[in-house]
Amino acid sequence: MFFASDNAGPAHPSVMQAMLDANTGYAMPYGADEIMQGVRARIRDLFEAPDAAVFLVATGTAANSLALATMCQPWQTVLCSPVAHIHEDECNAPEFFMGGAKLTLVGNGDKMTPDALHTAYEAEETRGVHGPQRGPVSITQVTEKGRVYSLDEIAALTRVARGFGQQSHLDGARFANALVALDCTPAEMTWKAGIDAVSFGGTKNGCPGVEAVILFNPDKAWEFELRRKRGAHLFSKHRYLSAQMAAYLADDTWLTCARAANANCRRLADGLADVPGVQMLHDPQANMIFADMPRAAHKRLKDAGAAYYVLSGDVNAGDPDEPLPCRLVCDWSIPADQIDRFLQLAKG
Amino acid sequence: MFFASDNAGPAHPSVMQAMLDANTGYAMPYGADEIMQGVRARIRDLFEAPDAAVFLVATGTAANSLALATMCQPWQTVLCSPVAHIHEDECNAPEFFMGGAKLTLVGNGDKMTPDALHTAYEAEETRGVHGPQRGPVSITQVTEKGRVYSLDEIAALTRVARGFGQQSHLDGARFANALVALDCTPAEMTWKAGIDAVSFGGTKNGCPGVEAVILFNPDKAWEFELRRKRGAHLFSKHRYLSAQMAAYLADDTWLTCARAANANCRRLADGLADVPGVQMLHDPQANMIFADMPRAAHKRLKDAGAAYYVLSGDVNAGDPDEPLPCRLVCDWSIPADQIDRFLQLAKG
Amino acid sequence: MFFASDNAGPAHPSVMQAMLDANTGYAMPYGADEIMQGVRARIRDLFEAPDAAVFLVATGTAANSLALATMCQPWQTVLCSPVAHIHEDECNAPEFFMGGAKLTLVGNGDKMTPDALHTAYEAEETRGVHGPQRGPVSITQVTEKGRVYSLDEIAALTRVARGFGQQSHLDGARFANALVALDCTPAEMTWKAGIDAVSFGGTKNGCPGVEAVILFNPDKAWEFELRRKRGAHLFSKHRYLSAQMAAYLADDTWLTCARAANANCRRLADGLADVPGVQMLHDPQANMIFADMPRAAHKRLKDAGAAYYVLSGDVNAGDPDEPLPCRLVCDWSIPADQIDRFLQLAKG
Amino acid sequence: MFFASDNAGPAHPSVMQAMLDANTGYAMPYGADEIMQGVRARIRDLFEAPDAAVFLVATGTAANSLALATMCQPWQTVLCSPVAHIHEDECNAPEFFMGGAKLTLVGNGDKMTPDALHTAYEAEETRGVHGPQRGPVSITQVTEKGRVYSLDEIAALTRVARGFGQQSHLDGARFANALVALDCTPAEMTWKAGIDAVSFGGTKNGCPGVEAVILFNPDKAWEFELRRKRGAHLFSKHRYLSAQMAAYLADDTWLTCARAANANCRRLADGLADVPGVQMLHDPQANMIFADMPRAAHKRLKDAGAAYYVLSGDVNAGDPDEPLPCRLVCDWSIPADQIDRFLQLAKG
Secondary structure: OOOOOOOOOOOOHHHHHHHHHHOOOOOOOOOOOHHHHHHHHHHHHHOOOOEEEEEOOHHHHHHHHHHHHOOOOEEEEEEEEEOOOHHHHOOHHHHHHEEEEEEEOOOOOOOOOOOHHHHHHHOOOOOOOOOOOOEEEEEEEOOOOOOOHHHHHHHHHHHHHHHHOOOOEEEEHHHHHHHHHOOOHHHHHHHHHOEEEEEOHHHHOOOOOOEEEEEOOOOHHHHHHHHHOOOOOOOOHHHHHHHHHHHHHHHHHHHHHHHHHHHHHHHHHHHHHHOOOEEEOOOOOEEEEEEEEEHHHHHHHHHOEEEOOOOOOOOOOOOOOOOOEEEEEEEOOOHHHHHHHHHHHOOO | OOOOOOOOOOHHHHHHHHHHHOOOOOOOOOOHHHHHHHHHHHHHHHHHHOOOOOEEOOOOHHHHHHHHHHHHOOEEEEEOOOOHHHHHHOOHHHHHHHOEEEEEOOOOOOOOOOHHHHHHHHOOOOOEEEEEEEEEEEEOOOOOOOOOOHHHHHHHHHHHHHHOOOOOOEEOHHHHHHHHHHHHHHHOOOOHHOOOOOOOOHHHHHOOEEEEEEEEHHHHHHHHHHHHHHOOOOOOOOOHHHHHHHHHHHHHHHHHHHHHHHHHHHHHHHHOOOOOOOEOOOOOOEEEEEOOOOOEHHHHHOOOEEOOEEEEOOOOOOOOOOEEEEEEEEOOOEEEEEEEEHHHHHOO | OOOOOOOOOOOOOOHHHOOOOOOOOOOOOOOOHHHHHHHHHHHHHHHOOOEEEEEOOOOHHHHHHHHHHHHOOOOOEEEEEOOHHHHHHOHHHHHHOOOEEEEOOOOOOOOOHHHHHHHHHOOOOOOOOOOEEEEEEEEEEOOOOOOOOOHHHHHHHHHHHHOOOOEEEEEOHHHHHHHHHHHHHHHHHHHHHHHOEEEEEEEHHHOOOOOEEEEEEEHHHHEEEEEEEEOOOOOOHHHHHHHHHHHHHHHHHHHHHHHHHHHHHHHOOOOHHOOOOOEEEOOOOOOEEEEEEEEHHHHHHHOOOEEEEEEOOOOOOOOOOEEEEEEEEEOOOOOOOHHHHHHHHHHH | OEEEOOOOOOOHHHHHHHHHHOOOOOOOOOOOOOHHHHHHHHHHHHOOOOOOOEEEEEHHHOOOOOHHHHHHHOOOEEOOOOOOOOOHHHOHHHHOOOOOOOEEEEOOOOOOOOHHHHHHHHOOOOOOOOOOOEEEEEEOOOOOOOOOOOHHHHHHHHHHHOOOOOOOEEOOHHHHHHHHOOOOOOOHHHHHHOEEEEEEOOOOHHHHHHHEEEEEOHHHHHHHHHHHHHHOOOOOOOHHHHHHHHHHHHHHHHHHHHHHHHHHHHHHHHHHHOOOOOOOOOOOOOOOOEEEEEEHHHHHHHOOEEEEOOOOOOOOOOOOOOEEEEEEEOOOOOOOOEEEEEEHHHHH
């Protein structure tokens, strides 16, 4: 019963097989391998972006940090949600790669609103050379609280950024989960909605460790290459990154995995609706649930070995009916019977 | 006939198999996986260093840059050979991770001598606060020209560094190739010879992409962890790094691969000794040959599809007898018949 | 009628004279001048801190950035007010000098409360290696809204920081204005209240351009020297910095200037209390007033050439009675008749 | 008898007087003062560069570091002499401001030759994304060994840089000393010879502490402003920098001082020619002498209190006839009788 994160499950067998298949003979290093040529063509095709620059790295933090460093000068500030992964979970990596640029936190929740973004942009650059200068907005899709921005919401945010002359970055660590939730095309969720650069995640959705960075405007492609190398994120035996991404995108594996993860989450959410005392923060749209659940339920689950984060409070001491908040994340691989067992234990 | 680099061949089958085997169920992310516990214990055992801090990253540049950043302040300088990988082939990554520290180039060749190192150290810090301050020495073993420092040579260099109060780093991208060449223990080639931190390579010797950083003094272990995360080099699905390293070190695979690579190189070198007009820069000790070879031989080889670097001159135009320098690198996987075919073509 | 800032008035004549007096013959460069020896002794004496390390730089941003860089690792975060000068007015200089550390904004106002600081510290480091790590607190005295922390308030904040193992920095760009407001000793306002490092301002209070950095614990004195040089903030002809600071601290010039500035502000505030429609944000404690004033009053003042910041709204268009917020800063040099003229115009 | 450096003498009285004169009433801060408008116009006029961007900072290291950071990306390398001030005497400040770019040392002496520069440029970027990328050349005029590049020599170097698509920076800490030595115009020594940006020194030649940065192409003027602020090098009370530079450039004070310094040096050199056992490294062209002098002469001078650097060897022990190398620097203010006394002591 593992619901702690979607970064702890196994990779999809077809992805592993592709790495094995790639393991024959010699291949050009550093991204010049033939598999990468196919990956680049495939991503350009998928995103209807024939000129896009496409790069692979192995971690989501690398994808975000390198993309943002290419979009943001050291004296600027990136606008993002206060719960953005780039702010809370990357140990200052974006600031490091950007050479000391700042993050400006917009609003109080996981979803930025256009109004809050506009207000935040307006507040910057009121002090001439003295204050931080405006920089790009970074939008997390799926948000860190499990919600999905609609296409209109994304477009509204990027419109605000563009109005201030700024670019828009999409942190798509859970890109596929959002895409299947919205039932739209990759182009619709990105450049057609005003996104300039995407961190396109593979690791949380069936790959051992691969993320693509897609720059729809390729003007800074060579700068990105240099930044990737200088960040020590250029793989010599690059073919094993390429193979992961190729298999991930082949036969709709990425969509299949995302649909499975979201369906697992839906099954869990539907079951939780019947658990007495459970209150969900949002109706889950992708593969994450934030919910309050009575202490007694937590205790039964933890005692049975369920793995997930209780966000505050002591599971073992206190009023058994007191609700304690928790986070439940489903990856593609969770067997249905484990979800059902989790629900059974929750109900008590 | 691929002799361009040892970063382009396939991974050892047992390493790939280990990644497959690791792909079941859930595993704690970010280095807390069980396989990593075994890897840590195995490396401590191998190096006779029960307290050593052990970390995995995916690229050699990351290993070097993070290790050096932990050893060197931004106002200091790292002493290294002018052909050191950290200087010539990492696109300023060490400087980036160290926050703008400098590299001071020692001597003119691939091997630093204790005298040259002493002179270089003495020349630093003669200007008080104004000049760069002394920092660690970084020694590449196998050197970028294919030579191997003897244990005495390493000890002499680290003694000089210690005399100036400085630490010593070993860039062991080809650690195993050097170890089998010297027929010594890992401890003898490192801390017993005065080395404080090692980049222990796997990628060039049978792994898809894994390097260990070993800090014999664990005082900065937590700092290293933070630097790794901030550098975006901490893998969420860390088990696939662990699995590579575990298999690499199991059943002496790492030594077997290194012996095969060195033997391939020896077979090639012995054959080249009989090729008219060939002059070797050094008798190869590990898995790299630097040699002058007549243009005509290069032309025959290139026309037949042999892959390797001709370091200067035009293969296709000029005196057929003129010697042109080249680099030939052997990995563990080269079939003997390809070496023999290469030699046949070279002989003409 | 200049109330725009305390960085635009003249320097105190005795400070200028001291620079002239210093301009004879040769003097050791880079801080080794004799005047600096006196300055160091004088500051140690004034602060009752015989071991303190004392450095001079020419800008407040340099003092803050260098002090914080010495106290905060790149993976940490500095806790400060959301209106802190280091956050709003230094164009990411602290982040630059700290190598990409973050600033965490505490509370909503100019004064941090111990509770808000405690909450902010508690929220950091809940994510292990992933989130930014806790760093020092930076307290601005006088605050950017013109208020003065009491000694108890400072002590309460530094106690919170210390409870989390962190140091405390005082941004004392207006140190003297606060000191005379509190009528306490330098030691009481700093190390006796738990402060570890101070940016001790001279520029806003009678000097052309000099600030001292005082580290009560001198362990990092040499590191600070190296950071200052590396930041290009070590003056070769250092005697002219020393002379400023020596004169500033001689004959209580610094206190005289600060008392004059605060008295000017008091005269202005007392007068404004009689101006119809004026509402002060706080009763001013030092040399800054934040107040709402009717548009008509602003218009009369601006038309007459008064220089100060109207913080929002259009002075020239709209309801004449509508209050518009403004900032009024008094330096030591404002003649009383200009204050009175300002008040007369405000009254209409 | 002070010949240790040109950064230890007094400022020219007219420069000090100008600071005093500037000390009346209020002046716009941060470079918006009226005096700065005059300085900007004067420098544009002097350099026949009506569009040039002109900035003032207080240290030469700041001028160099900020200019180079504006010209060089973090993944590039600056080409310079191995004895360049930016390499040997700025404690990694250029690397810090450039975000970790490298310095590549050209040749073995103080003067780079076009051939050596060409060779160095050619050696860069032979490794694609892996090696440091080519960046600007930085030329020190006067060199750190007291020599002056001819206009043709400068033009030849900048031509090489331009041939590789790179810009040229002139470190003119001793700009005026070179200018009067060459008897040319500022335009001839800079943009007419292919220079793109200049660090124009005042501190070593009669000012307490001011340097101008001149960018002949103003495209990056705003970026420079932001870098200056972010580097904590923007002065609030900027008028005191402006006043220094204004007085320095008025009435040919800068040229008068430089001529005096060079004449002092000439008097010293002419006298040394008659001292037995003295051997000069170069005939001095500006205000610095590098010479070998017998130990006995050094001893007499040091015993009499002469201040200058003996570059190696122990003055007090050894063969009295053994020549020891020294550096002698003359500023504008040295009285002739001190030079004569120095010579007398040298002769013994």
